Amino acid sequence: xxxxxxxxxxxxxxxxxxxxxxxxxxxxxSLPQLLQTPSGxxxxxxxxxxxxxxxxxxxxxxxCYQSPKGPTFETPVGKLMFPDYSTLNPDDTKWMKRVYLYVxxxxxxxxxxxxxxxxxxxxxxxxxVENPSAEAEELEVxxxxxxxxxxxxxxxxxxxx
Amino acid sequence: MATQDxxxxxxxxxxxxxxxxxxxxxxxxxxxxxxADAPVLELKSPSNALAKAVxxxxxQEYVNLCTPTKTYRIRxxxxxxxxxxxxxxxxxxxxxxxxxVEEEAGESGALNLPDDSVSAIAKxxxxxxxxxPPDGFSAVPFLEKSLRLYDRRSEDVDEDVxxxxxxxxxxxxxxxxxxxxxxxxxDVPVSAEQCEQGWVDICAFVDAKSGLTGWRPSARMRLNVxxxxxxxxxxxxxDLEKQFLVExxxxxxxxxxxxxxxxxxxxxxxxxxxxxxxxxxxLPDAIKWASLERVECSSWVGETYLAVTxxxxxxxxxxxxxxxxxxxxxxxxxxxEASLSKLQNGVYQSPDPTTIFxxxxxxxxxxxxxAAGSAAAAKAKPTRNWHELLKTxxxx
Numbered sequence: 318x319x320x321x322x323x324x325x326x327x328x329x330x331x332x333x334x335x336x337x338x339x340x341x342x343x344x345x346x347s348l349p350q351l352l353q354t355p356s357g358x359x360x361x362x363x364x365x366x367x368x369x370x371x372x373x374x375x376x377x378x379x380x381c382y383q384s385p386k387g388p389t390f391e392t393p394v395g396k397l398m399f400p401d402y403s404t405l406n407p408d409d410t411k412w413m414k415r416v417y418l419y420v421x422x423x424x425x426x427x428x429x430x431x432x433x434x435x436x437x438x439x440x441x442x443x444x445x446v447e448n449p450s451a452e453a454e455e456l457e458v459x460x461x462x463x464x465x466x467x468x469x470x471x472x473x474x475x476x477x478x
Numbered sequence: 479m480a481t482q483d484x485x486x487x488x489x490x491x492x493x494x495x496x497x498x499x500x501x502x503x504x505x506x507x508x509x510x511x512x513x514a515d516a517p518v519l520e521l522k523s524p525s526n527a528l529a530k531a532v533x534x535x536x537x538q539e540y541v542n543l544c545t546p547t548k549t550y551r552i553r554x555x556x557x558x559x560x561x562x563x564x565x566x567x568x569x570x571x572x573x574x575x576x577x578x579v580e581e582e583a584g585e586s587g588a589l590n591l592p593d594d595s596v597s598a599i600a601k602x603x604x605x606x607x608x609x610x611p612p613d614g615f616s617a618v619p620f621l622e623k624s625l626r627l628y629d630r631r632s633e634d635v636d637e638d639v640x641x642x643x644x645x646x647x648x649x650x651x652x653x654x655x656x657x658x659x660x661x662x663x664x665d666v667p668v669s670a671e672q673c674e675q676g677w678v679d680i681c682a683f684v685d686a687k688s689g690l691t692g693w694r695p696s697a698r699m700r701l702n703v704x705x706x707x708x709x710x711x712x713x714x715x716x717d718l719e720k721q722f723l724v725e726x727x728x729x730x731x732x733x734x735x736x737x738x739x740x741x742x743x744x745x746x747x748x749x750x751x752x753x754x755x756x757x758x759x760x761l762p763d764a765i766k767w768a769s770l771e772r773v774e775c776s777s778w779v780g781e782t783y784l785a786v787t788x789x790x791x792x793x794x795x796x797x798x799x800x801x802x803x804x805x806x807x808x809x810x811x812x813x814x815e816a817s818l819s820k821l822q823n824g825v826y827q828s829p830d831p832t833t834i835f836x837x838x839x840x841x842x843x844x845x846x847x848x849a850a851g852s853a854a855a856a857k858a859k860p861t862r863n864w865h866e867l868l869k870t871x872x873x874x
Contacts, residue, residue, distance in 0.1 A: 398486050
């Protein structure tokens, strides 16, 4: 059985190109500094899952591991808030204790930002720039993530934002 | 309660989702992968044949993650929570859609869209964790199954294919041999360094003259090589503890008519195994110079002799007989090295105080564990008594 090569994170910004192929303008990352990574990837852990209309779910199954070729679109899910975070005082980490995820107007999940006990490498199939149809599968570490946004509780009702 | 000042970030779900795997890193792997010159790692699993020949303790298929020097077992851990990968939104979202989230926010809506948004681009229901079993990983069991056993009796010499001279093959030797070794190691699911270690430990070699096959010499063959070396050094006056040319040693083991008693690769493999560790060249490089380390070399000879003459409990031999034979296998000045205490732990067992037999490496761990278990049990007993002793003391 051939071994599969796992490439370390490349220092060149190719990872970004792979993740967002059709972007011409630079993306601003609005997450708190601590959660920002060079590739822009961050981790969000939820109890349960994000449910989307079923037709889309079915399609997901088929396209899940294809690189996006067709149209890409985004469905709004909710709003993330870091109520205690201030860009003026980025070294203070107390804000990590409280994160909200509003789903619709009347439901809210409370979570926190946690340092991962062990960092997590995000691995993706390597896209061969020169020869995309190359047979041998190669993998690449696209990011090493050290924090996660963690919602361990169920949504609670709220009456106003 | 969040106030109007709090920045809200729109969370979206991107379609289609991308495929990612999450791998939990150990501190060393984190350091390795974060370094500027991070090496390429490998995911290795044994070939189907090897997986059957060397079953894993778990009895399941597995994949190992290999750095150049270390091996980790990958375990997929399912989670009831879902892990989503977020990244700054690509901005492919219409204001009409945003209203779904921001329904009644109206004019005072706090969202500055679409810049302030992140999108879930992938969902992972499991993470990959890394483990190292307490006994570590060894290439030896795999190499033993993938290499052919080299155990030729000297009287077979003439009809043996290995003696067919073919200069053409010998010319492509070095690189060809290296290729064969690499092919064999590709199927061994441990790191390159551990593969090399195992290769050296069992004196494996590739012989160009037998059509570039990988061989592992039997214990008897290794002992024969050693005896030839010993005879040769006496004849040629080579001091094994001082640096010598391997070429000279090779010449000294040749028969009178210059014919080869065994492939040169085998001699080099044995010298490589026995030479002083800091003089050992990396495997692809030929070993040109060497000097042997008396203590380690002596214990290897004793171990090999025992493996040849008393491979199982039923063929156990007398201790004094063994020690005498061992001494006779060593250079004159090394005879003092032949004592049971010089053998590594677990190499031998004694069914009774006067006899001794060899324990296969694969069996040693179990023996050691059993011994540790009984030792712990023995220890536990007095401790318990001590507790009881204390208890009774308190009562009085």
